[in-house]
Structures are given as structure tokens and as C-alpha cells.
Amino acid sequence: xxxxxxxxxxxxxxxxxxxxxxxxxxxxxxxxxxxxxxxxxxxxxxxxxxxxxxxxxxxxxxxxxxxxxxxxxxxxxxxxxxxxxxxxxxxxxxxxxxxxxxxxxxxxxxxxxxxxxxxxxxxxxxxxxxxxxxxxxxxxxxxxxxxxxxxxxxxxxxxxxxxxxxxxxxxxxxxxxxxxxxxxxxxxxxxxxxxxxxxxxxxxxxxxxxxxxxxxxxxxxxxxxxxxxxxxxxxxxxxxxxxxxxxxxxxxxxxxxxxxxxxxxxxxxxxxxxxxxxxxxxxxxxxxxxxxxxxxxxxxxxxxxxxxxxxxxxxxxxxxxxxxxxxxxxxxxxxxxxxxxxxxxxxxxxxxxxxxxxxxxxxxxxxxxxxxxxxxxxxxxxxxxxxxxxxxxxxxx
Numbered sequence: 001x002x003x004x005x006x007x008x009x010x011x012x013x014x015x016x017x018x019x020x021x022x023x024x025x026x027x028x029x030x031x032x033x034x035x036x037x038x039x040x041x042x043x044x045x046x047x048x049x050x051x052x053x054x055x056x057x058x059x060x061x062x063x064x065x066x067x068x069x070x071x072x073x074x075x076x077x078x079x080x081x082x083x084x085x086x087x088x089x090x091x092x093x094x095x096x097x098x099x100x101x102x103x104x105x106x107x108x109x110x111x112x113x114x115x116x117x118x119x120x121x122x123x124x125x126x127x128x129x130x131x132x133x134x135x136x137x138x139x140x141x142x143x144x145x146x147x148x149x150x151x152x153x154x155x156x157x158x159x160x161x162x163x164x165x166x167x168x169x170x171x172x173x174x175x176x177x178x179x180x181x182x183x184x185x186x187x188x189x190x191x192x193x194x195x196x197x198x199x200x201x202x203x204x205x206x207x208x209x210x211x212x213x214x215x216x217x218x219x220x221x222x223x224x225x226x227x228x229x230x231x232x233x234x235x236x237x238x239x240x241x242x243x244x245x246x247x248x249x250x251x252x253x254x255x256x257x258x259x260x261x262x263x264x265x266x267x268x269x270x271x272x273x274x275x276x277x278x279x280x281x282x283x284x285x286x287x288x289x290x291x292x293x294x295x296x297x298x299x300x301x302x303x304x305x306x307x308x309x310x311x312x313x314x315x316x317x318x319x320x321x322x323x324x325x326x327x328x329x330x331x332x333x334x335x336x337x338x339x340x341x342x343x344x345x346x347x348x349x350x351x352x353x354x355x356x357x358x359x360x361x362x363x364x365x366x367x368x369x370x371x372x373x374x375x376x377x378x379x380x381x382x383x384x385x386x387x388x389x390x391x392x393x394x395x396x397x
Contacts, residue, residue, distance in 0.1 A: 022056025
């Protein structure tokens with residue numbers, strides 16, 4: 001027997017440790033944005049006096065550079081690997097808010113094992129992620145949302161769809177990048193969508209929402225420390241609702257929403273953050289139709305737009321949010337002066353030329369593989385005017 005098979009080159013230190021979970025391999029819905037979040041989280045952990053431990057398996061990311069974390073475990077972000085690391089290192093807790101949906105999905109296992117999740121608790125995350133529980137919360141808070149119902153079979157789904165009214169959005173809970181979400185307009189399409197979901201994601205609760213057609217879409221990114229609430233940014237999507245937020249061009253700050261609509265979005269965001277007892281980051285998606293603001297969903301973690309807003313406003317939001325999660329600081333301790341002359345546009349980046357057989361039509365399932373940032377001085381900019389003209393044409397169809 002080879003004695004090296006039982007050896008362990010990782011020797012735990014006597015310091016207090018925090019583990020950060022990355023997002024694993026690049027995939028639709030998760031990419032360099034979450035690597036940015038993890039890197040700034042690691043730096044904040046070090047500044048707070050902890051040993052920063054990174055768990056990720058993507059060689060293309062900065063978070064896996066040998067000198068970024070105090071200790072790097074180049075391992076898949078799966079429970080079996082993570083549990084062995086936790087047993088060895090015995091950390092103060094684990095941060096799941098910075099690594100996208102992959103990291104968030106491990107929150108339940110961590111809680112069941114009694115491991116502390118740094119920041120927002122698993123139950124609060126579950127309310128936000130479970131579309132049914134979240135809609136029930138919105139009902140309690142008297143916040144408008146599209147009518148919905150849940151189902152496990154095609155027959156149940158058809159009944160729900162007829163009750164909430166077509167068109168409807170058929171989607172599962174806890175998915176990445178809008179995976180297998182479909183907008184459907186009749187019973188036959190509902191049946192096909194549900195059969196596909198049951199086949200590929202067995203056991204998942206299926207949610208059927210009334211789809212708000214031809215409306216504006218916007219989102220809010222914010223930080224909550226349990227007492228103080230700070231809006232990082234309000235972004236308005238150029239494409240109409242129905243296009244996944246990751247595939248939409250979005251403008252920071254909002255350019256065509258009334259002050260009342262923006263104020264309502266901010267009010268609803270704070271109400272939701274307080275009800276969920278968020279500690280750290282939250283992203284909330286909105287639909288605006290006929291002047292009424294509806295909440296579509298909430299993500300209790302860093303979103304793809306968090307790094308975008310931090311760069312546009314030149315504020316180290318991820319550093320601040322991590323310190324808030326750790327309980328090392330309150331929002332009132334930071335000066336957050338937003339520096340943006342004009343507007344910043346988030347541009348999705350697609351890789352269709354590498355996948356010629358892929359359907360290029362955009363919808364609720366994300367297809368972009370990255371994003372870029374473009375700064376404009378004002379709304380007379382030719383690039384913006386072209387995008388907005390295309391949006392107007394889409395809305396008129």
C-alpha cells in the first residue's frame with residue numbers, strides 16, 4: 001500500500017477561518033461576475049482579521065490565483081468535497097452569497113449539519129428562492145406580484161394556468177440562469193413544458209405565473225445590515241419583460257421610470273429585505289405595467305449586476321457587503337458617494353458564433369455568456385438611441 005495515499009498536505013492553522021464558496025466552472029448564468037464578488041470578499045475577510053479560505057475549481061478565475069486567498073482548495077463546489085474541508089478546517093462559518101446559485105444551493109446542507117452561514121440564514125434564502133413561499137410573503141406585505149399557482153403534474157399545471165390566465169410563465173424553483181423557463185399561451189404548451197420539466201428536473205415544484213406582457217422591467221441591488229438599508233443601484237432594462245435579465249441591455253440609473261415608480265421600487269425592496277431578515281446582499285426584479293409596480297423575484301445574494309454597479313459608481317460594494325455579513329461593520333460606517341457622470345449600460349455578450357446550431361431567439365432562459373460595460377454622457381448618445389428604438393419596435397409587435 002502506498003503511504004502517500006493517506007497523506008494530507010493541508011495543515012490547518014490556529015486562526016479563525018471563513019470559507020468562501022465560488023461558482024465552479026463557467027456556465028450560462030454564472031461567470032466572471034461572481035469571481036469579482038469572491039475576490040473582493042476574500043480581501044474583506046483578510047481585512048477583518050480572519051484566515052480567508054477559497055473553495056473553487058475554475059482555473060480561469062482570479063479567486064483561484066495562488067496568492068489571492070490565505071488557503072485555496074481547488075475542488076469542485078459539491079457537498080462531499082466541501083464537507084471534508086469543513087471537517088478539517090473547522091471554520092467560523094461559510095459565505096454562500098458571493099458564488100451565485102451553485103454556492104447558494106449548498107446552504108441547506110450546511111444548515112442541516114449545524115455549520116454557520118455567514119450573513120442571511122438558509123430559511124430566509126429559501127423563502128426568496130421558493131417561488132411559492134416568496135409569493136405568500138409578498139401577499140402578507142401587500143406588495144403586488146403576478147398571480148401564480150404551483151403544480152407537480154401536467155394536469156395540475158393546466159388547471160392553475162387557466163385560473164391565473166394566459167399567457168403564463170412555467171418555471172421550476174432553485175434553477176440557474178432561468179433554466180427551462182417557458183412562456184406559454186395554451187393548455188397544449190403547458191403540458192409540453194411541464195413534461196419536459198418533470199423529465200429533466202424530477203421532484204421540482206413547478207410554478208405557474210401569470211406573465212405580464214408588454215411591460216417595463218427593472219431591478220434593484222441593495223445591502224441590508226439588519227438596521228440600515230442602502231440602495232446600490234436601480235437599473236432599467238431596455239428590452240421588454242420576457243427577456244431574461246442576463247440577456248437584457250440595462251441602464252444605470254433608470255432613464256424612463258417616473259420618480260414615483262423608482263420610489264415605490266425602493267420602498268418595496270426595503271420592505272422585502274426587512275421581512276426576509278437579509279444580512280448582506282439582495283437583488284430584486286420588478287415589472288412595471290400601467291404605472292403599477294410588481295415584484296417578480298428576489299435573489300438573496302450577489303447578482304450579476306452587483307460588480308457592474310460597483311464599477312460604475314466606483315464604490316467597493318462587495319467589500320462593504322462582506323464586512324456587513326461578518327458583523328464587522330454597519331452601513332453607517334461607510335461613505336458611499338456615487339460617482340457617475342451620465343449613464344452606464346450593461347451589454348450582454350453572446351457566443352452564438354461558436355454554437356451555430358443554437359436558437360438565437362431570446363426569452364426567459366438565459367443565453368448570454370458574459371457582459372460588458374459602456375458609459376454614455378447622456379441619452380442622446382447614438383448607441384443608446386439605437387437600442388431604445390429596437391425596444392420600442394419590440395413593444396409594438
